[in-house]
Amino acid sequence: MPATNLDIVAIGNAIVDVIAKADEAFIAAEGIEKGSMRLVDTETAEGLYGRMAPGIEASGGSAANTVAGIAALGGRCGFIGQVADDLLGRVFTHDIRALGVAFDTAVRAPEPPTARCLILVTEDGQRTMNTFLGASQFLPEAALDRALIASAAILYLEGYLWDPEQPRAAMRAAIEIAKGAGRKVAFTLSDAFCIERHRADFRALLDEGRIDILFANEGEILALTETKNFDAAVAETAAKVPLLVVTRGEHGAIAVEKGQQFYSVPAEPVDRVVDTTGAGDQFAAGFLAGQAQGRAIGDCLTMGAVAAAEVISHYGPRPEADLNALIAARLG
Amino acid sequence: MPATNLDIVAIGNAIVDVIAKADEAFIAAEGIEKGSMRLVDTETAEGLYGRMAPGIEASGGSAANTVAGIAALGGRCGFIGQVADDLLGRVFTHDIRALGVAFDTAVRAPEPPTARCLILVTEDGQRTMNTFLGASQFLPEAALDRALIASAAILYLEGYLWDPEQPRAAMRAAIEIAKGAGRKVAFTLSDAFCIERHRADFRALLDEGRIDILFANEGEILALTETKNFDAAVAETAAKVPLLVVTRGEHGAIAVEKGQQFYSVPAEPVDRVVDTTGAGDQFAAGFLAGQAQGRAIGDCLTMGAVAAAEVISHYGPRPEADLNALIAARLG
Numbered sequence: 001m002p003a004t005n006l007d008i009v010a011i012g013n014a015i016v017d018v019i020a021k022a023d024e025a026f027i028a029a030e031g032i033e034k035g036s037m038r039l040v041d042t043e044t045a046e047g048l049y050g051r052m053a054p055g056i057e058a059s060g061g062s063a064a065n066t067v068a069g070i071a072a073l074g075g076r077c078g079f080i081g082q083v084a085d086d087l088l089g090r091v092f093t094h095d096i097r098a099l100g101v102a103f104d105t106a107v108r109a110p111e112p113p114t115a116r117c118l119i120l121v122t123e124d125g126q127r128t129m130n131t132f133l134g135a136s137q138f139l140p141e142a143a144l145d146r147a148l149i150a151s152a153a154i155l156y157l158e159g160y161l162w163d164p165e166q167p168r169a170a171m172r173a174a175i176e177i178a179k180g181a182g183r184k185v186a187f188t189l190s191d192a193f194c195i196e197r198h199r200a201d202f203r204a205l206l207d208e209g210r211i212d213i214l215f216a217n218e219g220e221i222l223a224l225t226e227t228k229n230f231d232a233a234v235a236e237t238a239a240k241v242p243l244l245v246v247t248r249g250e251h252g253a254i255a256v257e258k259g260q261q262f263y264s265v266p267a268e269p270v271d272r273v274v275d276t277t278g279a280g281d282q283f284a285a286g287f288l289a290g291q292a293q294g295r296a297i298g299d300c301l302t303m304g305a306v307a308a309a310e311v312i313s314h315y316g317p318r319p320e321a322d323l324n325a326l327i328a329a330r331l332g
Numbered sequence: 333m334p335a336t337n338l339d340i341v342a343i344g345n346a347i348v349d350v351i352a353k354a355d356e357a358f359i360a361a362e363g364i365e366k367g368s369m370r371l372v373d374t375e376t377a378e379g380l381y382g383r384m385a386p387g388i389e390a391s392g393g394s395a396a397n398t399v400a401g402i403a404a405l406g407g408r409c410g411f412i413g414q415v416a417d418d419l420l421g422r423v424f425t426h427d428i429r430a431l432g433v434a435f436d437t438a439v440r441a442p443e444p445p446t447a448r449c450l451i452l453v454t455e456d457g458q459r460t461m462n463t464f465l466g467a468s469q470f471l472p473e474a475a476l477d478r479a480l481i482a483s484a485a486i487l488y489l490e491g492y493l494w495d496p497e498q499p500r501a502a503m504r505a506a507i508e509i510a511k512g513a514g515r516k517v518a519f520t521l522s523d524a525f526c527i528e529r530h531r532a533d534f535r536a537l538l539d540e541g542r543i544d545i546l547f548a549n550e551g552e553i554l555a556l557t558e559t560k561n562f563d564a565a566v567a568e569t570a571a572k573v574p575l576l577v578v579t580r581g582e583h584g585a586i587a588v589e590k591g592q593q594f595y596s597v598p599a600e601p602v603d604r605v606v607d608t609t610g611a612g613d614q615f616a617a618g619f620l621a622g623q624a625q626g627r628a629i630g631d632c633l634t635m636g637a638v639a640a641a642e643v644i645s646h647y648g649p650r651p652e653a654d655l656n657a658l659i660a661a662r663l664g
Contacts, residue, residue: 020430021652054400054427056648057389068386087419095386098352314646316388320353 004183006102007075007292009152011144011171012063013136013161014081014105015115016088019127019277019315020055022120027128034122037129037191039163045132048118057088058316059095060117061136062190063158065278068318069285069307071099073327075292078102078148080174082167084135088114095318105143108135125273125312137164141173149174150181154213154288159190162198175210186213188284192223199224206240213243213291215284221246245301247283253305255297265301268309268330278317282307285319286327299331306330336515338434339407339624341484343476343503344395345468345493346413346437347447348420351459351609351647352387354452359460366454369461369523371495377464380450389420390648391427392449393468394522395490397610400650401617401639403431405659407624410434410480412506414499416467420446427650437475440467457605457644469496473505481506482513486545486620491522494530507542518545520616524555531556538572545575545623547616553578577633579615585636587629597633600641600662610649614639617651618659635659 027034030048040048059068067077079096083089085107092114096103115136120128139161149155155178161167178185187205189195195202202224205211214237218230225233238244238256247253252266286307290300310321359366362380372380391400399409411428415421417439424446428435447468452460471493481487487510493499510517519537521527527534534556537543546569550562557565570576570588579585584598618639622632642653 049426052430054391054430054650055423057423059386091387091389094381098384098386315652318386320647 004151004153005076006078006148006152008067008070008154008156008288009078009080009149010063010067010156011080011139011161011167011174012158013061013115013131013133014064014083014092015061015117015131015136016092017058017060017117017119017277017317018049018055019058019119019121019275020053022053022122022128024122027120027122032120032128032130034128035126036193037131037160038193040130040132042132045116045118045130048130052118052120056315057091058318059092060278060317062160062188062281063156064096065281065317066156066285066288067101068096068099069282069323070289070292071101072319072323073285073289073303074324075289078152080105080139080144080148082108082135082139082143084108084112084114085110086113088116089135102148104145105139108138119277121275121277121315125276127275127277133164137167139167139170141166141170144170144174144177146177149177150183152183153292154184154186156186156288158188159194159198159202162194162201179210184212185210186215186288187211188215188280189220189224192219195220195223206237211241213245214241215245215280217247217280218249245287245304247280247304247308253283253301255301257297263297263301265298265305268305270309270313273312275315276312278311279308281317282311282319286323302331303327336483336485337408338410338480338484340399340402340486340488340620341410341412341481342395342399342488343412343471343493343499343506344490345393345447345463345465346396346415346424347393347449347463347468348424349390349392349449349451349609349649350381350387351390351451351453351607352385354385354454354460356454359452359454364452364460364462366460367458368525369463369492370525372462372464374464377448377450377462380462384450384452388647389423390650391424392610392649393447394492394520394613395488396428397613397649398488398617398620399433400428400431401614401655402621402624403433404651404655405617405621405635406656407621410484412437412471412476412480414440414467414471414475416440416444416446417442418445420448421467434480436477437471440470451609453607453609453647457608459607459609465496469499471499471502473498473502476502476506476509478509481509482515484515485624486516486518488518488620490520491526491530491534494526494533511542516544517542518547518620519543520547520612521552521556524551527552527555538569543573545577546573547577547612549579549612550581577619577636579612579636579640585615585633587633589629595629595633597630597637600637602641602645605644607647608644610643611640613649614643614651618655631663634663638662
């Protein structure tokens with residue numbers, strides 16, 4: 001097996017977030033499920049944007065947020081995702097490259113435009129996402145940089161990108177490239193509604209041993225296993241994946257290695273939860289950065305918890321504070 | 333004099349900010365004066381953007397930030413400024429209208445694009461601005477809504493917009509419309525470098541009695557009067573304007589009414605200065621909202637200080653917290 005050039009290469013939606021405050025009544029009036037992610041078409045996106053409060057724009061995308069976090073922690077990362085030849089595409093490209101992430105997926109024609117996600121943040125810090133996939137849904141298998149994937153210790157994939165057909169095919173191909181090169185595949189289940197749409201596929205990936213590290217939150221692992229019993233859901237899933245990581249919000253996170261070795265950490269304290277956007281993404285970033293540094297699983301969980309606590313204390317899905325300093329203060 | 337429909341109508345640059353962290357060495361290497369605003373051309377903007385850190389995008393523009401703050405405090409506002417027919421133009425328009433601000437300046441052709449300001453924020457919270465004026469510099473006198481200006485109690489103008497020729501002519505015309513309707517004219521000096529470019533014009537506006545309320549910070553009033561003595565600068569300027577408001581950063585702010593009545597407030601405490609972008613703009617917002625509410629000048633200064641303290645405690649140039657609640661807690 002040749003040496004790795006990268007710690008992580010991720011495939012994900014290339015999205016710019018539009019983040020605005022909203023109250024519960026607004027979300028109810030729009031007929032949106034609070035806390036979820038839904039896909040919207042151009043018309044719905046334009047209408048909602050017209051009605052929502054002033055926003056800030058920031059590069060987002062689940063797996064892209066994760067590689068941004070890993071890069072901020074000193075990890076060597078690559079990203080594969082589809083932007084259009086437009087201003088948001090240039091913003092996304094700038095932001096991820098400015099972190100030192102290798103991002104060279106060929107830009108696509110201006111239509112459809114670069115993906116955006118209208119994120120409504122309520123007073124309790126919960127985010128409700130309305131995603132217009134735009135160019136992102138047209139990531140073709142041909143865009144895969146096979147050498148890049150083969151050179152990375154871990155291939156990281158987001159479940160959200162399973163919705164559109166072309167990226168789904170590309171991710172299946174990428175898994176085979178990574179496996180063929182002897183690399184690990186990490187996968188995040190992304191969202192309970194996303195699992196409802198693709199449960200059979202996600203289960204098959206696990207049953208066929210295509211996934212080495214699985215990230216989920218409590219709602220997602222329950223959705224995957226179609227149970228209401230958390231312990232049963234964890235036991236069933238942990239039996240199918242070498243390393244399972246489950247975040248539990250304010251209750252911290254757990255990991256199960258080889259179906260039997262359990263680890264857990266409490267949540268890190270946060271003065272005030274401002275915006276939970278990116279919490280799961282940054283947890284994965286901290287955890288995977290720990291893996292890249294060869295740390296013990298308990299420490300990887302702590303790194304995830306520190307990164308998640310940082311990102312929910314401000315608006316925006318990527319770290320603002322010096323994560324290395326925060327983690328050094330915590331782990332030494 | 334007919335009744336006013338609006339408290340404030342402002343004319344200013346219609347800008348979207350790109351806000352990123354930078355260290356002192358980066359700013360020095362770019363050959364930029366830390367803490368200042370400079371105008372840049374397309375090439376310089378593109379080059380700097382390529383080298384700077386990941387950013388967030390948020391609607392900005394000095395006077396636009398001020399009306400956003402006044403609107404957040406319940407004031408009735410209008411705005412006049414030039415955007416292009418492009419994505420940033422739609423972002424700017426959405427954000428200001430979502431606050432209830434009347435903004436109907438006709439959109440211009442896509443080239444040059446909507447103005448943007450690359451803002452570098454250092455660890456001490458200081459911001460250094462690199463403004464690409466784009467469409468903003470082509471605001472024509474014909475774009476003025478005369479009835480809108482005549483209907484507002486105060487016309488508010490930003491000194492920054494004195495740089496380009498067309499908006500300068502438009503602002504001169506707007507002053508005459510407001511004066512003709514018996515309204516007040518407020519003006520912010522914006523920036524010491526801007527004053528270096530237009531000192532004679534700014535002095536003439538004061539000498540000719542065209543300005544009723546003048547906003548400045550310490551550096552600006554020294555630049556205007558070409559002195560190093562703050563008290564002398566205040567005395568000289570206060571003699572030429574019915575109401576002078578001077579912000580002094582951590583030393584609070586003062587006001588002088590009719591050249592002789594002095595008021596002062598300390599700065600409001602801030603846990604941590606994150607980003608000083610918009611501090612002066614929000615001070616003016618709080619002060620003018622107080623004026624619109626018919627408050628005493630001392631209370632207007634306090635409202636300015638509260639609004640400024642809020643905006644420097646987070647990234648971005650416009651209020652995020654509930655300013656009305658903060659001011660109610662302070663003034664009752």
